[in-house]
Amino acid sequence: MQPDKSVGENLRQLRKEKGWSLDVAAKATGVSKAMLGQIERGESSPTVAKLWQIASGFNTSFSRFIAPPGREILESMFRDAAELRQESLNQGFFVSLLFPFEQTLGFEIFEISLAPHYQHQSEPHNLGVTEHILCISGEMAVLFADQWHPLKPGQAVRFNAHQPHGYKNLGTEQAVFHNVIHYPSNP
Structure with missing residues (x-):
C-alpha cells in the first residue's frame, strides 16, 4: 500500500499552525514522535484508527487530514x-x-x-x-x-x-x- 503524501502534508501544516514540535504532538495524540515523523514524510500511512487518534489529540476533524483546507465562504458543491x-x-x-x-x-x-x-x-x-x-x-x-x-x-x-x-x-x-x-x- 502506497503512503498518502497529502495526509503527511496536512499533519505537518496543522502541527506548524499550532506551533507544536513533534514531541508536543506525540504527547497530545499518544502517537510516537517517530510515527508522526514517518507520516509527515510520507513514509507511513496511518490506519483509520490511528488517524482518528491523531485528529482527537489535535482536537480537529478527521477530514482535516485527508482533504484540502476548507474555504472561508460556503459554496455549492457537487460530489460523486x-x-x-x-x-x-x-x-x-x-x-x-x-x-x-x-x-x-x-x-x-x-x-x-x-x-x-x-x-x-x-x-x-x-x-x-x-x-x-x-x-x-x-x-x-x-x-x-x-x-x-x-x-x-x-x-x-x-x-x-x-x-x-x-x-x-x-x-x-x-x-x-x-x-x-x-x-x-x-x-
Whole structure:
C-alpha cells in the first residue's frame, strides 16, 4: 500500500499552525514522535484508527487530514462518492469524503462501504462529537453503548462518539452507509 503524501502534508501544516514540535504532538495524540515523523514524510500511512487518534489529540476533524483546507465562504458543491472513494486507510473499509469539515457548518459527511463481513472498531472521539449513521444498502450494525445495533437500508441512528464504537457488515454483499460527524466547536 502506497503512503498518502497529502495526509503527511496536512499533519505537518496543522502541527506548524499550532506551533507544536513533534514531541508536543506525540504527547497530545499518544502517537510516537517517530510515527508522526514517518507520516509527515510520507513514509507511513496511518490506519483509520490511528488517524482518528491523531485528529482527537489535535482536537480537529478527521477530514482535516485527508482533504484540502476548507474555504472561508460556503459554496455549492457537487460530489460523486465513486470518484472520491479511497481504500488506502484500511483494507475492506472504503471511505469517500463527500463534504469535508467546514467551520461554519460544524460537520463532515462520509460515504463508507464495508466489504462483506468486515468489522471496524473505533476509539472514542473527543467529548461532544456525535455520529449520525444512515444505512444506504446492505445490512450492517453499529456498535455503541456496549452493544451492536442492526440497521437495514433506510434506517438511521445517532450516538455520542466519545465512547468505543464500530461498524460491521452483517451480510455477504457490500454494505454502504453515510456518516455525518458533528463536532461541538473548533475542531
